Amino acid sequence: MRFSWRAAALILVLLALSASIYATARDRIQVSPLEWVAREGLAPVQAVLARTSLWLDRSWDRLRRWRALEEENERLREQLEEVENHLLQLSQLERENQRLRAALGLQARGPGGWVAAEVIARSPNQWLKRISVSRGSADGIRRGLPVVTPDGLVGKVTATTAHTADVTLLTHTASAVGARTEPGGELVLVEGNGSFDDVLRVRPIDAHANLQPGEVLVTSGLSSIYAPGIPIGRLTRVETEPYGLSQTGYATPFVDFQRLNVVQILLDPGAGAEAGSGG
DSSP states (O other): OHHHHHHHHHHHHHHHHHHHHHHHOSSOOSOOHHHHHHHHHHHHHHHHHHHHHHHHHHHHHHHHHHHHHHHHHHHHHHHHHHHHHHHHHHHHHHHHHHHHHHHHHSOOOSTTOEEEEEEEEEOSSSTTTEEEESOOGGGTOOTTOEEEETTEEEEEEEEEOSSOEEEEETTSTTOEEEEEEETTOOEEEEEEOOOTTOOEEEEESSTTOOOOTTOEEEEOOOSSSSOTTOEEEEEEEEEEOGGGOOEEEEEEESSOGGGOOEEEEESOTTSOOOOOOOO
C-alpha cells in the first residue's frame, strides 16, 4: 500500500513538472536536461494513459452500439409479434371463409331448401352435446328439423326462439337415429354415448345382423325427421354379446363437433337427398 501511495505521488509530481516544462518551453527549440528527464520518466505513464483512454473510447463506442442493437432488436421483436398476430388473424379469417364457402356450397334438400346458421353458444353443463345457433322461428326454424354440415349429420332442433335455436347433437345421450350400414344394408339404431370422445353406440335392429368395422352409417329415412342417405359416421369397433346372440357397434361421427362453427338446418327434412359426403 505504501508503494502505491508513493508511486501515485511520484506520478503526480512528474505530471505537474511536465506541465510546468511545457508551459515554459513555448519559445525554446532545444530540450533542457530537466525536460529530457521529465519526458523520459513520463513516457511510460503517458503510454498507459493513452492506451487506457483508447480502451475507454472503444468500450464506450461498443456500449453505445450494443444499446443501439438492443433497441433495434426490441423493435424487430415487436414488429415480428405484430406480423405473427396479423398472420394468425388472416389464418382464422381464411378458415372462417372456407367454412362459409362450404356452407354455401351445400346443395338444397328439396323445395324447402336449407338455412345456414352460425354456432353462437354451447351448453355449459353438457359441453359439445348441445349448441345454440343464430337462426330461429323467424327464419322458418321449428322443432324436429335436422341439422347437418357438408360432412354429415349434426343433430336436430329441439327448441327455438324468434332468432335462435337449440340443437341437440348426435352425441347426446338422448339422441337416437335410425340408420343403415353401407355396403351391408343392415338397419341399426345409432345412439349418443355421452362421452367426450364423441363415440356413437350402434345397435342392430335385427338380432342376427352382421356388423363389420369400416362400414359407413347413413340415415335410413324410415323416420319423418331425417331424409335417407345423410352420412353419420363409420363403424370402428364391433363387439359380440355373450353367447353370440347380438352385436353392439361403436362408430366415429364424420362431423368434428369440437370444430363446429357453421351448420345447415334442413327446412324440408323428408325431401330425400344426401347431405354432403363424410368420406
